[in-house]
Amino acid sequence: MEAIVQVEQMSKRYGEVQAVVDLSFDVYAGEIFGMVGPNGAGKTTSIECLEGLRHADGGRLSVLGFDPWREQPKMVERIGVQLQESNLPPRLRVSEALALFGALYPDPVPGDELLERMGLSEKRNSPIGKLSGGQKQRLYIALALINRPQLVFLDELTTGLDPQARRAMWDLVREVRQGGCTVFLTTHFMEEAERLCDRVAILDHGTLIALDSPEALIHSLDEEKRIIFHTRADPSHIQLDQLPGVTRFELNGERVMVQGKGERFISSVVAELEDQRLDFRDLRTEQPSLEDVFLHLTGRKLRE
Amino acid sequence: MRGLRQLTWVTFKLYIREPVAAFFTLAFPTMLVLLFGAIFGNEPAEMFGGRGSMDVSLPAYSGLIVGTIGLMSVPITIAGYREQGILRRFRVTPLKPWTYILADQCTNLLMTVIGMLLVSGVAWVLFQIQFAGQIWAVLLAIVLSTLAMSALGYMIASVANGARMAQVVSMVIFYPMMFLSGAGMPIEILPDSIRRISNFLPLTYVVRLMRGLWFGDPLSEHWLEVGVLAGITLVGGVLAARFFRWE
Numbered sequence: 408m409e410a411i412v413q414v415e416q417m418s419k420r421y422g423e424v425q426a427v428v429d430l431s432f433d434v435y436a437g438e439i440f441g442m443v444g445p446n447g448a449g450k451t452t453s454i455e456c457l458e459g460l461r462h463a464d465g466g467r468l469s470v471l472g473f474d475p476w477r478e479q480p481k482m483v484e485r486i487g488v489q490l491q492e493s494n495l496p497p498r499l500r501v502s503e504a505l506a507l508f509g510a511l512y513p514d515p516v517p518g519d520e521l522l523e524r525m526g527l528s529e530k531r532n533s534p535i536g537k538l539s540g541g542q543k544q545r546l547y548i549a550l551a552l553i554n555r556p557q558l559v560f561l562d563e564l565t566t567g568l569d570p571q572a573r574r575a576m577w578d579l580v581r582e583v584r585q586g587g588c589t590v591f592l593t594t595h596f597m598e599e600a601e602r603l604c605d606r607v608a609i610l611d612h613g614t615l616i617a618l619d620s621p622e623a624l625i626h627s628l629d630e631e632k633r634i635i636f637h638t639r640a641d642p643s644h645i646q647l648d649q650l651p652g653v654t655r656f657e658l659n660g661e662r663v664m665v666q667g668k669g670e671r672f673i674s675s676v677v678a679e680l681e682d683q684r685l686d687f688r689d690l691r692t693e694q695p696s697l698e699d700v701f702l703h704l705t706g707r708k709l710r711e
Numbered sequence: 712m713r714g715l716r717q718l719t720w721v722t723f724k725l726y727i728r729e730p731v732a733a734f735f736t737l738a739f740p741t742m743l744v745l746l747f748g749a750i751f752g753n754e755p756a757e758m759f760g761g762r763g764s765m766d767v768s769l770p771a772y773s774g775l776i777v778g779t780i781g782l783m784s785v786p787i788t789i790a791g792y793r794e795q796g797i798l799r800r801f802r803v804t805p806l807k808p809w810t811y812i813l814a815d816q817c818t819n820l821l822m823t824v825i826g827m828l829l830v831s832g833v834a835w836v837l838f839q840i841q842f843a844g845q846i847w848a849v850l851l852a853i854v855l856s857t858l859a860m861s862a863l864g865y866m867i868a869s870v871a872n873g874a875r876m877a878q879v880v881s882m883v884i885f886y887p888m889m890f891l892s893g894a895g896m897p898i899e900i901l902p903d904s905i906r907r908i909s910n911f912l913p914l915t916y917v918v919r920l921m922r923g924l925w926f927g928d929p930l931s932e933h934w935l936e937v938g939v940l941a942g943i944t945l946v947g948g949v950l951a952a953r954f955f956r957w958e
Binding site: 458460480483486488490492494495498506508510511512513 | 717721803804
């Protein structure tokens with residue numbers, strides 16, 4: 408796979424504070440790459456060094472073959488950026504923003520086409536100050552895509568959005584990737600990283616503590632899964648604790664919890680329930696998540 | 712240069728949509744014409760060399776307009792845009808700083824011209840004010856004055872942290888100048904001591920140049936004013952470019 412972003416031992420400090428320490432990773436063409444970690448972990452500093460907004464103190468950075476600090480003017484022609492702390496004049500209208508940004512590039516995507524894709528067609532004459540948080544973010548994505556970039560940076564895209572708008576945003580990001588654009592995003596929502604990203608870099612205190620696909624990271628925990636269901640029948644005749652992988656079995660009134668690990672754990676338990684014709688309902692499984700990975704790696708919970 | 716035309720157009724529309732800025736640039740000088748015109752009329756007077764008080768006030772009002780634009784609107788807008796992260800967003804586009812400033816200056820010029828047309832139109836209809844100069848010379852004065860005052864404005868913006876501070880600094884600089892330079896009221900009615908102070912105020916040179924050219928002085932009589940304003944433009948422009956901050 409082609410690495411379009413290469414970072415080797417990047418460091419950045421602000422006075423006494425070491426924001427990023429010896430960070431190394433690659434981003435491959437066509438993937439959704441996520442950087443996660445609590446606030447202050449160094450995510451925004453890292454992404455802004457790659458956008459050429461900040462100068463890394465040390466290390467080698469390459470974005471689409473450019474040095475993001477020295478060759479920023481050339482690089483910005485080919486990347487798209489949505490900044491975390493940024494804005495546009497509140498009295499500027501949506502269509503005017505698109506016309507303005509379009510005029511800055513040689514071959515822009517027509518504004519109306521972008522509005523259509525972002526579901527903002529009805530808002531084309533609205534002042535930006537009158538848009539909702541989700542609409543604003545969609546406009547910022549539209550502006551980030553206007554120059555047909557190869558790579559788009561999205562910094563804390565869904566912070567401040569309600570759950571529904573957040574999900575809609577995930578679909579949008581997937582569509583962007585579908586269109587052939589590589590996505591580099593940061594988030595402090597572990598769930599977002601898990602659902603959206605092909606690969607996740609977990610940062611804490613400016614250092615990279617893990618980098619892999621969400622599935623592999625979770626799998627590496629080797630943590631136990633749980634099956635929980637309700638039943639009116641008496642399940643004590645089923646020897647659930649004898650099944651492969653099962654480590655614990657609890658009966659609490661109508662509620663039954665089975666805990667275990669291994670690839671076949673869930674399927675063997677469910678198959679056994681079916682074989683014994685036990686009348687169960689509301690069966691659900693609980694699996695470890697990226698949140699647990701973070702907890703395991705750092706010994707603390709990721710605060711929102 | 713890419714984006715210059717679009718950016719100028721957008722900047723102009725945003726200026727018009729900002730009620731406070733639009734009021735002080737367009738409506739305020741017009742109100743002064745109505746107010747002082749009603750009080751003093753425009754009868755020829757000895758003090759003004761046989762001209763009326765409105766005749767001599769009108770070209771001086773250009774000082775109010777370029778002062779409002781350059782010393783108030785420019786720094787407050789730029790500092791505000793920086794504070795809100797608007798300039799930061801432009802930094803990750805191919806837009807060059809000087810394209811941004813050029814577009815801003817085009818808007819400033821456009822606003823000055825519109826402001827002057829409005830105020831002179833009203834004064835001409837109500838008080839039949841005189842104009843004895845040449846259009847091109849007056850236009851030149853407008854361009855030079857706008858560039859010089861805006862250059863000062865960009866300097867204030869570079870120094871000030873945040874829109875609030877820019878606003879305070881602008882007011883402290885502009886308001887005394889407005890009265891002491893002869894922009895708000897004819898310099899002839901001010902005492903000598905104050906007229907000496909006015910020699911140190913940049914806006915005074917705007918007012919002198921405009922009044923002179925408005926009544927047909929040849930440009931050669933005003934090299935001092937032209938020199939001072941060109942110097943401010945140059946020095947202010949260099950300093951502003953040197954200390955311009957996107958964030």
